[in-house]
Amino acid sequence: xPEVTQTPSHQVTQMGQEVILRCVxxxxxxxxxxxxxxxxxKVEFLVSFYNNEISEKSEIFDDQFSVxxxxxxxxxxxxxxTKLEDxxxxxxxxxxxxxxxxxxxPQHFGDGTRLSIx
Amino acid sequence: xxxxxxxxxxLVVHEGDTVTLNCSxxxxxxxxxxxxxxxxxxxxxxxxxxxxxxEKKSGRLSSILDKKELFSILNIxxxxxxxxxxxxxxxxxxxEKLTFGTGTRLTIIP
Numbered sequence: 001x002p003e004v005t006q007t008p009s010h011q012v013t014q015m016g017q018e019v020i021l022r023c024v025x026x027x028x029x030x031x032x033x034x035x036x037x038x039x040x041x042k043v044e045f046l047v048s049f050y051n052n053e054i055s056e057k058s059e060i061f062d063d064q065f066s067v068x069x070x071x072x073x074x075x076x077x078x079x080x081x082t083k084l085e086d087x088x089x090x091x092x093x094x095x096x097x098x099x100x101x102x103x104x105x106p107q108h109f110g111d112g113t114r115l116s117i118x
Numbered sequence: 119x120x121x122x123x124x125x126x127x128x129l130v131v132h133e134g135d136t137v138t139l140n141c142s143x144x145x146x147x148x149x150x151x152x153x154x155x156x157x158x159x160x161x162x163x164x165x166x167x168x169x170x171x172x173e174k175k176s177g178r179l180s181s182i183l184d185k186k187e188l189f190s191i192l193n194i195x196x197x198x199x200x201x202x203x204x205x206x207x208x209x210x211x212x213x214e215k216l217t218f219g220t221g222t223r224l225t226i227i228p
Contacts, residue, residue, distance in 0.1 A: 042221070043208075043218040056214045056215055058215070104150075104166070106163045107216060109163075112159050112160060
């Protein structure tokens with residue numbers, strides 16, 4: 001069964017450094033998302049991406065964050081200058097098979113990248 | 119407020135028991151309600167509910183949505199230790215974002 005893959009599984013970074021989290025969404029999916037889950041808290045939406053642009057973003061997704069689809073398969077989340085409070089599990093998700101009604105297609109999640117800021 | 123509330127927060131039962139997990143929400147304009155199972159890492163998709171009153175089933179799991187009363191339930195019959203996980207409920211506004219509840223931590227004792 002196709003799946004969303006994320007790398008690395010764990011990233012440890014010094015505060016103030018830039019990090020790039022990588023995701024390969026399910027092939028032929030059209031919508032891509034990033035979520036985060038701080039330890040012990042809810043999964044929170046960060047950003048959605050469709051047709052090579054951001055379609056919606058949350059208040060969390062400030063100027064420190066950016067997303068990119070640099071080629072036909074990868075989808076990245078960059079945090080420019082990390083803070084301690086950025087420590088969390090970051091999940092990538094994708095949905096929306098081409099040719100099918102998007103409203104009836106669930107989001108599928110990767111295993112996440114655990115980001116630890118020191 | 120855009121809120122999804124799940125109950126109970128935690129549940130411990132014996133193998134073979136039946137459990138019912140609850141999810142309620144406050145805003146009516148959404149496309150679907152989804153259930154996910156989160157074991158160690160990725161939330162794994164279980165059900166997507168778009169219509170009120172229509173039960174969805176997958177093996178020992180079933181779920182139903184009540185749009186009038188703004189809630190959904192997830193039932194698991196004849197529970198097994200492999201059902202131990204956090205069960206997440208989320209609302210979908212239509213491929214823009216999912217709003218998740220805090221989850222119910224289910225523990226099955228052998």
